[in-house]
Amino acid sequence: MASHSGVPRQKWWKIQWFSDDDTPEEKKFITKLDLILIPYLFVTYWVKNLDQNNLNNAYVGGMKEELGFYGNELIRLQTMYIIGAVLGQIPFLFVFTYWPMHWVIPGMDVCWGVATLLQYRANSFAEMAAYRFLVGWFEAAYFPAVHYILGSWYRGHEISRRGGIWYTGLPLGTLTAGLVQAGATQRLDGVHGLSGWRWMYIICAIVTIPIGMIGYFILPGTLDKPNKFLLNDHDRLIARKRLDKKGYKLQGSLKLHHIKQIMSSKHFWIVVLVDVLFWNAGINSGAFLLWLKSLKRYDSATVNEYGTIPPAMGIFFTLFANFSSDLLWGPVWAITFASGMNTLTNLILLIWNVPEPAKWFAYCNYGWSYALSSVLHGWVNNILRDSPEIRSFTLVFINIIAQSSTAWTGILAYPTVEAPRFLNGYSFSFSMSTSLIIGAHLLNLYLKRRRDPNATQSTPTADVEGSDDGSSQGQIEEGDQSKSLQSTQIKSVS
Template identity: 30%
Template sequence: MAHSVSEKERELDSGSKNDVRLGEARVPDAQPRTLRQKISAVVWDSLDKTPQERKFISKIDWWILSYCCVAYFVKYLDQTNVSNAYVSGMQKDLAMGGNQLNLLTTYWNVGYIIGQLPSQLVLTKIRPSIWLPSLEIIWSILVIGMAGAKNVETLYALRFFVGLLEASAYPGIMTLLGNWYTPAELGKRACIFQASSSAAQMFSGYLQAALYSGMNGRGGLAAWQWLFVFDGIIGIPIAAYGYWAIPDQPTSSKARWLKEEDRAMAIGRMESCGRAPMKKLTWKIIREILTSWPVYLFCTIFIFHVLGIRIYAYMNLWLKATGLYTTEEVNIIPTAGYGAQIFFTLTYAWTSDAIGLRWPLIIVACLIAMAGTIILSVYPEGNIPAMMAGWLLTFLETGAGALIITWINEVCSHSAEHRAIIIGVVETAAFTFQAWVPLLVYNTGEAPKFRIGYKMATVFFGLEIVMTLAILYCAKKWPQRKREETASLSDEGVAV
């Protein structure tokens, strides 16, 4: 009895034995490139392409990234505003204390958790260009409403609904990026998008300091109230822009700024890298998701990532507790961490796309942050420079989150439904843990000298490294393909 393997099986097997470059998404062999083209591709991934494709990429970069980055900037500005408002008068005006700052985050997390997966499911039925901006308009109104809160209980309710509406942003935008960019392009765009959150956190510090000195008491509002008013107002025109800028997906886009040849090129680019378009979501697809490894391992790694990076949100509490800095300085000093965060996030992106691998940069990011949490665990209280260095290092792992989501898009290239649902489940799982773990690990009643917080942050980053290696192993051992394709191979690949 002789066994022979079909040509189709040999072709697919050879693609799956790559070292998980570009997440097992096989790209057709290209013509050999010159050294100049290779260098150009590292600098910016469209420079080595044809003029037509370069023009197309520039166009989608302009429309997609402009909306994604500015929209997420505003969302993350709100998240940071709560902490900055707390140390700038909100704590005193609303008689807050104990663990109530963490509880504000918890209520936001509960809304965020509830909204994540339903929003991703809705995106399989309703166009992102309608769904995402509509939620953003309502979100903006509620953020403005936070300025009128007279007690912390009102803030709890508003934070819940703000989180519920904001739940669509990160997974929805990451799914959108995965529908338009090839594996060689996606890492940069995902990290540029991620960097917009760092820019928002950086800007929030400067904004609160400026409002504290220039707007405090104007119009009968405290500076912390103006912070929420400002954030909500700028969200409305951005949402209106989203109705025009978001192109949905290549096979069904109705964006007026896309020409027919643009749509054809977009579809061809996604087909060339095995990136399947969105189809009807069925129970069969849901079963496939629940019986495959990506959903479980990516959930676990993202949980550790989110719980680890939570630590740097408390830097301003440490600064205030030292008694060495003014309110303006407490808001401004952490912006150095956000500036470094942007630089490192973009460095991870360029390096990751250049080598075609996500996992080495995730590990590097974790090791850098672990150095910071180890310093904070030792807590050299009288050594301000050492403490400052420890805090700033904890900021530098954030960019790994975008690489993890990029890795999901690449591992699950075979199915847009898998990508959308798994990203939604991953985000939901991570923020489910963030809703309660910080209450125990990072109890603000113990701040700034957390009993176990700094040590646990070190453990979270270490476990993230372990999960990175586990995903790498599984991606090599069990590459994701369509079930019908796998069945077809087993039927035709064995001959007697």
């Protein structure tokens, strides 16, 4: 079979959904799993981002004037959410391999729905800040938990497409938040004495809480701690066999020696760096709305309606980046392409003194900055596929470090009082998006060298074998061999 970086197939140019080595029985199972898991994940991520982005829409939809937010309150509220999300992830560094995921995610979803509802009653900055912290806290585990679930059921070349469909919930949530706020402002403002932006939080909570409850029945959990409601014993047996034959480890519990092993791994810290660059490569999510408002041409409802254009385009960007990664050129070049487009966006806004259509182009293309998320995290899932303990810890840890960096970079780079031209912010995002391209290639180069037989001659335990996507996979040891650390399989995707 030819070597390539996507779905295993005889000819690299042949685009296909299933691998050549998938049996009819496996194809039937994959289809069933796709129809159960991916639509639900998509809906939950849509709701999550509907709840998360409604702050920006509420701000330009009347909250600013009603609560007297004329300073940097917006960016400070965004930061409170980030602080809650970062701190809320810390306990989950250790529990993913112990707790059933089909209980963790729905339980947190219901709680964040309640926290979303509470925001409708805020009458001060302090009160709103407390609610934003709670929303972040209860949303904390969701992102790494979903990637952990995807990596527990799918092979490496299958994750990006599923993750891409799931991740379109982000731009769709941003898009519908604008529409919900516009509708609430036009139709509900003043009803029962509540402003339109307050009604938006009530509507979001009404949607969020029931969807969270449904998750107890829909989410399949993981193979070692499955939800048996929809996937029967035969389904789980097929899933286990197809992963076993490709060397995926399916069971394990995080122990102290795993953490020591992770911290001594060089590629782990490169992954951390790349994830930090990814999280900081995009412009502030409220920048476009603030620019539109600064033009003084549109009322609040129109601003929110126009604000739906970038996330609508982001849906296409996300699908293109993730499907092309799995089906065409692999994660490294998918990251390169998406980051290149994002770099162009940042460059235009950095220059600033350009024709207005160029600014519209730039703002409408900022979705490339988040389009590659499932490509990157799917890659991490695949790199660590032989160790659920290390994989669970790594997915949470890199998210904590990367997301925590945005708590202070947002305040320093995108203070609200500098709107609409965030000179420092656009300079910062430009440097991050450029560095992300370099970082992705450095990570891939490092993994290639680690699996090179010439580079591992001194390591008796090194074993290079064919991987499930047609590239080579090497098993390497990280850290001091005298400590007998468990070797970690590394997969390079070129």
